[in-house]
Amino acid sequence: MADLTAAAPLTTADGRPLKEALARAQRRAKTRAFLLVAPLLLFVIVSFVIPIAQMLHRSVYHDGFSANAPAVSAWFAANPPGTPPDEAAFAALAEDFRAMKAAKTAGEAGTRVNYTLPESRSLFTKTARDADRLAPPYRDAFLAVDPKWADPEVWQAMRSSSSAYTSDFYLSATDFRHTADGGIERVEPRQRIYVYLYIKTFVLSGVITLLCLILAFPVAHLLATLPMAKANLLMILVLLPFWTSLLVRTTSWMVLLQGQGVVNETLLSLGLITDSGRLRLINNQTGTIIVMTHVLLPFMILPLYSVMRVIPPSYVRAARSLGASSWTAFRRVYLPLTLPGIGAGALLVFILAVGYYITPALVGGADGQLFSNMIQFHMSKSNWSLAAALSAMLLAGVLLLYWLYDRLIGIDNLKLG
Amino acid sequence: MALPVHASPLERIWHYAYLVICALIFVFLVAPILVVIPLSFNAEPYFTFTDKMLSLDPAGYSLRWYDSLLTFGMLAPDAPRDGAWYADMWRNAAWVKAAKNSIIVGFWATLLATVLGTLAALGLSRPDMPWRRAIMAILISPMIVPIIIIATGMFFFYSNPCSILGFECGRLTSTYTGIVLAHTILGIPFVIITVTATLVGFDQSLNRAAASLGASPRRTFFRITLPLILPGVISGALFAFVTSFDEVVAVLFLAGADQQTIPRQMWNGIREQISPAILAVATILVVISIGLLTTVELLRRRSERLRGMTPR
Incomplete structure (x- = not known):
């Protein structure tokens, strides 16, 4: 038998060498898979990648003087x-x-x-x-x-x-x-405004991410430990903001936070503040932080929840039975197990926060503006090349984070609800 | 989450404190959305609950802001409400026009994004897909790249789309086509994500079984694959529609006076002078999103049941 296989290579029924036939079939399968993706890929390249590349080209090219003089x-x-x-x-x-x-x-x-x-x-x-x-x-x-x-x-x-x-x-x-x-x-x-604003954008995004994490952790933990039926019911409370129009959410916050708004009126009627001491909660940095935290919170809860749901509760119980206090069991056993969820949620929220435009534009006032708003400002003043250069800086930061996300978490693991 | 019987008093206190904290966070999540609903029925042009509203006096509530949505922009809003009035409203009222535009743009953008996105997701889920990771990264990137960069890029490109080939050929700014294309791009990542998530649990041997029984690839797709992944496709489509229905920055950059959408109209309203009419629109949108959310939840459960995953 051994002689036979060594002498004659394996062939298919119609006499072609098996290796070659297999390679051909694989190539065909590859082409077929690629052809399914090709229309969309072409569409995205033509109407998304090329426009952005062309716009970025403006940041290094301006023939206004050289062509006319x-x-x-x-x-x-x-x-x-x-x-x-x-x-x-x-x-x-x-x-x-x-x-x-x-x-x-x-x-x-x-x-x-x-x-x-x-x-x-x-x-x-x-x-x-x-x-x-x-x-x-x-x-x-x-x-x-x-x-x-x-x-x-x-x-x-x-x-x-x-x-x-x-x-x-x-x-x-x-x-x-x-x-x-x-x-x-x-x-x-x-x-020196641009570098300052760039750093400020990243710092504010970090603050928002941290706030989201602090608020999301208990909620995700509660959802993950409740029985499925109850958890699904509460999940609707998380998904409702997710599905509600961003402009609606921003408008609601404007109504709640303005000087004559619901929050200030309530505090006033409770006697916690005086009429002259109304809190300035909107049209400043505070407004941007509050509203963006609310808007991005579901993006933190969902990945955290999907990680926490599969952590077996017996791990923490085992730690407790071995004599760990509940704090130690949480810190040494539970928290490390949730790290993938924390990483995924935090990176996603951070990436989205860095490029935010609508919310800061509406509730940010003068000092709550982010880098995107500066790009829009120069676009409206027709300083297109400067806007393009600022865009390139912002894009570089975002793409770096996106690459990091792909390396650490993998884009395939991005889930929505 | 039940408290064990042997819990110490300290643990009991912490447990209840934890539940209160969670409840407060849920209030933070939902209250801002729900608070606009009663305020939109305010009889006064204020953004707080008036004393009359708090005492549940019917005189404190009115539908005037909903009415103003219909009349704003009409030629003769005060005419008697007969056929001519409704015709005028249907043709000229600013919010009605915006709603029509939003639905037209949303429909075409959703259709394009869903068809192209589903095909691509099918390809991406095949084990033989070459350069899978890189292509996936490109297709998801419209969700990651800041919207302002996308909008500026498209603004220049669409004002002369053939410039890359070296000649002039009309423009796509201030056209429906331009906005539909932009919204398609923004909706695609959502379709890809939801459909590939559905395909993760998809049993490829079903396709092989269909093929071995003599079904053509097309027949296999429409009779076997599509019915099974349909919940994912529909929720992807809903995501794409919501994305388009809520999008304002691309519209700000690309749309002309004829393509004003609901978000664009809201943007104007918020920036210029915010009136409770905006809250009436917001209420309508919240009701729509509750409907969409319910649909998606039902679809997700159906999909998990179809794929034989944990029943709920």
């Missing part, structure tokens, strides 16, 4: 950084300004320079109005329009705008700026 851009390319502008540079600039006046694009170019050096857009529009009167010697003609043209900072800003690809928006988004001599420095402490 080609002559002076060429001069910048030909001369090394730090070269003081000579008559040729001013002549090139004058040529560009005449073209820009004809095409009405001086504002566009000015906008781009404005990102690098604030308040230079008006310089561009003003000069474009007088573009026809620019005559040699150009340097003096420009200085006659506005003495700012002698400022090396203006020329430095134009230089960094002269190539379409730029890291300027990331510099602004991390609170840095160019100096006149081509270096970079941090902006004035009063203007």
Whole structure:
């Protein structure tokens, strides 16, 4: 028998080698599985991945100046950084300004320079109005329009705008700026807002996650230890907020928390606060924290519950019978067993909190705004490239957490109700 | 959770304290949702319970805010309520228009997300699926990526969708198609998650049995697989619908004046001046979500019974 198998390889009924036939069948099964996913994958790539990639591209690309002022851009390319502008540079600039006046694009170019050096857009529009009167010697003609043209900072800003690809928006988004001599420095402490807001967003999300965990743990434990019928009934109380419109929940909280709202009126009638001492619970950071904790709480309860439900109660009983106090049994036996649920819930809540927009926008007031709201602010001001750079920063943080979630918990284990 | 007979007094105190804490957390979860329901019947334009309401005086309650939902935006709201009035309401009332838009967008987005998502979930659950993990990560990501980033990306892309190919071809902003596509993307993760969860308990030998008895793959799918995973598919669809029905940021970025949805209308109402009419809408939405929640719970139990998991 052994000789036989060694001599002739195994074949299928129609005479093909078994190995080859198997490989082929597996390949076919793989293709078939992939073809089922392909339509959706294509759809998601075209209308989700590409739009975001394209938007992020704006954070490093802005041709407002380089496309509209080609002559002076060429001069910048030909001369090394730090070269003081000579008559040729001013002549090139004058040529560009005449073209820009004809095409009405001086504002566009000015906008781009404005990102690098604030308040230079008006310089561009003003000069474009007088573009026809620019005559040699150009340097003096420009200085006659506005003495700012002698400022090396203006020329430095134009230089960094002269190539379409730029890291300027990331510099602004991390609170840095160019100096006149081509270096970079941090902006004035009063203007350092983005990094501060970024950190604040993560800190607030951490606080919200912690609050969710503290509130979710007892509830999930109760649900997991009650008999199934009762637990299902109470579960509805957890799922109802989950299924209720986010805007409805936010509105309810606005009604409850405002100065004349239900909470303050109740406290007043109980005599706990005075009329002048009404609590400020909304349109500030407190409002953001309260409402987001409520909104995200089900996302913490559900994974915790699904882990706690399968922990055998006999483990804690065994610990107690071996002489552990109830606190020790909880700390040394029960708590470590719930860690996967804590990890899953906490990461999910944290990821969702970091990118939250609607709730802070409605109840956050001035100091309860998160990073997403800053992106929306710059979008509404048409600072698209800066919004894109801020988006890239936020996305990087979220994707890092998402990767961590996948590594630690696995996306397959994401469950809803 | 019953207290053992040998519990010490301290343990008894802790046990009851624990139950009280849990009760308070449940109140925190549900009270804010339920409190809007009585307030929406307030006869006064306030957001607190008036003395009349607290004493259960019928004069303290009214349906005026529900009525204002119908009349707001009408050409002649004060005309006698005859056929012409209802026609006017159906065509012009802002909230009625918003409801129609929400339902149209929600329906198409749900249909697209459910069909594509179910197919993909079937593929993802096959053992032979290549690059399973990476593809799954991409398909779930619309739920994870901050909505503001999705909306800005789509805003630029939809204003000139062919720019990636280097030419111009109309725009998808301010169209129903654009919003439907955006909402489809947002609904897809929910469909994938619920349907793959149903497929985890699915016995693949049923498919093989059908095939060995001569059924074509299509027949196997419609007669064997689909009836068994249907509860998961329907709850995925409901999730997708709710996602679309509650979505405001993409609508803010992509919609024109003709595509105002209910959440968008609420957003305006909340930002400008919040009136109890918003609470009337909120009450209607809460009632809808209670209905949806009940449906999903019933489906989940049916699914577990079908798959022979623990009976409840």
